[in-house]
Amino acid sequence: MNQFEDIKEKFNELEDGRYLVRIEGFSREKTVNGARPIKWDLTLMNEVKGTLPVKFSHIETDGGFRILMEEIRRLGYTKPRSPDEFEAILSNLRGSFVEIGLFTTDRIEGYREVRFIRKMG
Numbered sequence: 001m002n003q004f005e006d007i008k009e010k011f012n013e014l015e016d017g018r019y020l021v022r023i024e025g026f027s028r029e030k031t032v033n034g035a036r037p038i039k040w041d042l043t044l045m046n047e048v049k050g051t052l053p054v055k056f057s058h059i060e061t062d063g064g065f066r067i068l069m070e071e072i073r074r075l076g077y078t079k080p081r082s083p084d085e086f087e088a089i090l091s092n093l094r095g096s097f098v099e100i101g102l103f104t105t106d107r108i109e110g111y112r113e114v115r116f117i118r119k120m121g
Contacts, residue, residue, distance in 0.1 A: 014050035016103045018117065021045055021052070023093045035060055038068070038090070042114070045097065053102070055114035071116040097121060 024041040031037065038057040044050075057071075058064030069079050072089060075098065080086040097120040105113050 009051045012049065012051050013112075014048065014052060014102055019044060019046050019048070019052070019100050019102060020120065021098055021100050023096050023098055025094050026090055037064070042100070053112045053114060055100075075116055075119045
């Protein structure tokens with residue numbers, strides 16, 4: 001066995017483009033710098049070979065919050081008016097099939113972003 005077999009998925013990145021995923025769920029875990037972004041649990045539905053990068057929604061920053069509100073709008077929801085409404089929308093998304101856009105935003109650093117495009121069906 002190759003001593004780097006455990007990281008083989010890191011060499012199997014998906015190309016930039018659009019893909020179909022199922023939203024399995026979400027969580028908020030504290031990062032090293034103390035932030036608590038939403039970490040999405042997505043399952044790739046397309047029959048393509050490759051690893052989908054993890055989607056994070058950095059809701060603690062104004063920019064990140066606005067991005068997620070726009071994504072929620074594109075998925076067919078109105079902007080929530082409270083944390084409870086927000087959590088209800090996210091919980092309602094569990095099991096949904098969603099088209100995502102995957103694109104590289106910084107070729108030097110290799111930063112890749114996943115954005116929700118639209119809800120399917």
